[in-house]
Amino acid sequence: MKLPPASVLASWPTPNYVDPVTRGNSVLIVGIVFLALATLVTILRLYTRFRITCTPGFDDFLIVVALGFAIGMTVVTSLATTRWGWNRHIWDIPLTWLPNVEKYNLAFQICFSMASSITKLSLLWFCKRLVGTGSKGLYWGYNVVLIIAMVIVTICCLLFLFISIFQCTPIHAFWDLEPTYPYHCVNDGAAVFSASVVNIFTDFLSTVVPMPLIWNLKLPVRQRIAVISIFALGILVNVAGSLRTVYVWKSMIASYDSTWMGWPILLAASVEINIGLICASAPALRPLVGFFLPHLLWSTRRYSSAYGGRSRGQKLWASTGPSKESNIKAEDRLYDLEGDTDRLEVLRTVEMETFSESRRPSNVAGNVSNVVSNRTRVATPTHHIDLKNQGVVFTSPGSDASSERLTRDSHGGPAYDDHKNFI
Numbered sequence: 001m002k003l004p005p006a007s008v009l010a011s012w013p014t015p016n017y018v019d020p021v022t023r024g025n026s027v028l029i030v031g032i033v034f035l036a037l038a039t040l041v042t043i044l045r046l047y048t049r050f051r052i053t054c055t056p057g058f059d060d061f062l063i064v065v066a067l068g069f070a071i072g073m074t075v076v077t078s079l080a081t082t083r084w085g086w087n088r089h090i091w092d093i094p095l096t097w098l099p100n101v102e103k104y105n106l107a108f109q110i111c112f113s114m115a116s117s118i119t120k121l122s123l124l125w126f127c128k129r130l131v132g133t134g135s136k137g138l139y140w141g142y143n144v145v146l147i148i149a150m151v152i153v154t155i156c157c158l159l160f161l162f163i164s165i166f167q168c169t170p171i172h173a174f175w176d177l178e179p180t181y182p183y184h185c186v187n188d189g190a191a192v193f194s195a196s197v198v199n200i201f202t203d204f205l206s207t208v209v210p211m212p213l214i215w216n217l218k219l220p221v222r223q224r225i226a227v228i229s230i231f232a233l234g235i236l237v238n239v240a241g242s243l244r245t246v247y248v249w250k251s252m253i254a255s256y257d258s259t260w261m262g263w264p265i266l267l268a269a270s271v272e273i274n275i276g277l278i279c280a281s282a283p284a285l286r287p288l289v290g291f292f293l294p295h296l297l298w299s300t301r302r303y304s305s306a307y308g309g310r311s312r313g314q315k316l317w318a319s320t321g322p323s324k325e326s327n328i329k330a331e332d333r334l335y336d337l338e339g340d341t342d343r344l345e346v347l348r349t350v351e352m353e354t355f356s357e358s359r360r361p362s363n364v365a366g367n368v369s370n371v372v373s374n375r376t377r378v379a380t381p382t383h384h385i386d387l388k389n390q391g392v393v394f395t396s397p398g399s400d401a402s403s404e405r406l407t408r409d410s411h412g413g414p415a416y417d418d419h420k421n422f423i
Contacts, residue, residue: 001102001177002185004256010093020085020092027266028083031074034274038281045281048288057129063121064281066115070273073111077266080104095177102175108266109164109192112134115273116199117157120206122152123280129211130217132278142213147176149209160195167191175261189252203241203276207234223286230282237276244268270335 001007021337042063046159049056080086085093128146131139163186168174173183214227244265251262 001098001173001179004177008256011139015094016092017094020088023087023260023263025082025087026088027080027263027270030267031077031131032269034270035070035074038070038274038277040286041140041281044288045284048285048291052287052291059122059125059129062118062125063277066118066280067277069111069118070117070277073108073115073273074245074270076104076107076111077270080108081263081266086259087263089174090257093259096408098177099175106164106174108269110161112269112273113160113195113199113250114162116276117153117202119273119276119280120153120166120202121150123206123210123276124153126284127213130213137211138216146213147208152205156195156202160198163195174344189248192252193245193248196241196248200238200241200245203234203238207231216339227283227286230279233275233279233282237272238278240268240272240275244272278360336395359378381420 045063046056046060049060077086080101080134084097084104085109086101088105128143128150131146142188165171168183168185169189170183173179173181173185174188211228212233214231215224217224245262247268249263251265255261402410
């Protein structure tokens with residue numbers, strides 16, 4: 001750590017180590033409040049994925065890791081402001097505290113970079129799950145764009161992480177006060193400012209890229225607008241990132257009073273990271289809302305009316321992969337493979353995803369799936385259910401033409417024989 005020039009030190013006022021002017025505990029309060037909100041939303045997301053939809057994914061793992069770094073960042077900023085004077089003027093901080101201040105500064109840079117980058121990766125991976133791996137046409141283009149965006153975010157994260165850790169050689173020269181041994185440090189102000197500018201670009205990228213994808217999903221317009229509005233909250237992340245970049249310039253390039261001028265950076269970082277966590281997790285909560293507040297979702301209202309209501313103990317379709325019930329055993333898949341060529345295309349709305357799954361009608365009793373369709377479902381008739389050889393056969397009333405034919409051939413005609421054999 002290098003002290004300012006002697007002329008700058010001489011211009012500073014007399015230090016006040018006893019009762020200095022401070023900016024208060026706003027960083028602590030804002031950090032705790034926003035972190036609590038982000039943690040709550042993340043927990044609800046995990047509950048939705050593990051208990052309601054039973055479809056955890058890699059994006060859930062990433063969001064948990066990002067939350068861990070956000071917690072670490074909040075701890076670092078809270079201790080730095082309440083214990084080590086990061087809310088004071090630099091001249092009111094004892095010299096013996098400066099090495100610890102710089103250590104917390106380095107820890108803050110690392111935690112912020114990791115939390116921000118991993119949150120964006122989780123959001124982009126979530127969007128990639130919506131697109132799927134076998135998509136064609138427009139969705140194939142979305143898939144490529146999402147992969148490129150994830151690669152860009154990952155490269156930027158690794159570069160900034162490397163620069164932050166090794167901005168001084170040896171590393172401890174970053175916090176040692178006026179080291180007497182040979183060392184070399186890069187211009188940390190220029191490095192952090194450049195990383196902040198790049199971070200604004202990746203924030204904007206992660207906010208804008210999902211919107212066309214969500215708009216082209218097979219959802220009601222109202223739901224698409226609602227989901228896009230959630231992603232649009234990422235604009236707050238961009239605003240907070242822009243403010244943080246301004247104060248990075250003021251504190252690390254335009255001024256030597258780095259703690260006083262850099263204090264707003266901590267506030268903006270808390271808002272930026274935690275709002276990012278909320279925006280990344282909120283779209284995954286749609287099944288949770290439909291589970292406890294079904295009247296808020298149009299598709300769930302149709303679902304409830306079509307099925308005559310459903311108890312809360314039953315799960316809604318909201319997965320991003322085949323359900324457990326739809327995993328047919330190998331012997332069932334191979335049963336009558338040559339003779340049966342009819343397939344049933346089942347459309348499922350999954351969180352915000354609609355895809356089709358091919359199934360062969362087989363073994364009705366052994367392959368039962370509760371499927372929520374976007375189309376109104378006609379209630380299954382409760383009559384004409386015949387039991388034969390301990391199996392269940394569902395038959396629906398025939399048309400007038402077929403009834404006339406059955407009546408006409410009821411004296412042993414082939415149509416009657418076929419129908420009798422089916423029953």
